[in-house]
Amino acid sequence: MSRTLVLVRHGQSDWNLKNLFTGWRDPDLTDKGVEEAGAAGERLKAAGLHFDIAFTSNLSRAQRTLQLLLETQGQSGLETIRNEALNERDYGELSGLNKDDAREKWGEDQVHIWRRSYDVPPPGGESLKDTGARVWPYYIHTIQPKVLAGGTVIVAAHGNSLRALVMALEGLSPEEIVAAEIATGVPIVYRLNADSTVASKDVLEA
Numbered sequence: 001m002s003r004t005l006v007l008v009r010h011g012q013s014d015w016n017l018k019n020l021f022t023g024w025r026d027p028d029l030t031d032k033g034v035e036e037a038g039a040a041g042e043r044l045k046a047a048g049l050h051f052d053i054a055f056t057s058n059l060s061r062a063q064r065t066l067q068l069l070l071e072t073q074g075q076s077g078l079e080t081i082r083n084e085a086l087n088e089r090d091y092g093e094l095s096g097l098n099k100d101d102a103r104e105k106w107g108e109d110q111v112h113i114w115r116r117s118y119d120v121p122p123p124g125g126e127s128l129k130d131t132g133a134r135v136w137p138y139y140i141h142t143i144q145p146k147v148l149a150g151g152t153v154i155v156a157a158h159g160n161s162l163r164a165l166v167m168a169l170e171g172l173s174p175e176e177i178v179a180a181e182i183a184t185g186v187p188i189v190y191r192l193n194a195d196s197t198v199a200s201k202d203v204l205e206a
């Protein structure tokens with residue numbers, strides 16, 4: 001029984017590089033992002049992981065990361081399910097704005113609250129709680145059954161959609177999730193117990 005769940009955030013995107021709020025906007029990977037995706041594939045291969053199914057969002061940066069990673073890891077034809085439930089948090093009116101400009105306009109503290117708090121949404125956008133309210137049911141009903149059936153499952157998604165998932169998987173509090181960051185292109189490997197709790201966690205850093 002493998003019961004393995006791998007989470008990976010997409011590689012660096014063009015808008016990560018330009019320091020813009022991205023959310024549901026759809027920039028492509030940078031060259032560095034492409035490299036990060038390949039490196040993630042190498043590490044998964046070295047760890048001996050062979051996937052049964054993949055899940056990703058409706059956004060190009062996550063889909064392309066998954067595709068590049070699977071090519072490197074040797075599973076380019078893997079069955080892949082895309083769903084917008086795994087999309088990045090909707091940044092609302094902040095989408096497309098420069099993060100430093102936003103800090104100048106609204107102040108460091110306010111921007112940090114919008115970016116990392118649990119339940120304060122950015123103007124017109126989703127809080128992490130709102131994001132979790134679509135990510136978690138999708139995980140429970142669609143992804144988790146594949147893992148608990150003994151599978152090895154990969155999810156390629158986004159900084160905040162994965163923070164919402166990690167928060168629920170690890171039982172983190174709203175205070176604890178503020179400090180949690182998910183690095184681009186670094187796979188997190190969870191082994192689950194039969195009762196769906198986390199048995200172990202390994203972060204495959206370079």
Ligand SMILES: O=C(O)[C@@H](CO)OP(=O)(O)O
Nearest residue numbers: 020021022023088115159
């Ligand atoms: O802009 C975004 O969509 C996210 C992820 O890149 O940014 P942040 O880390 O500020 O939540």
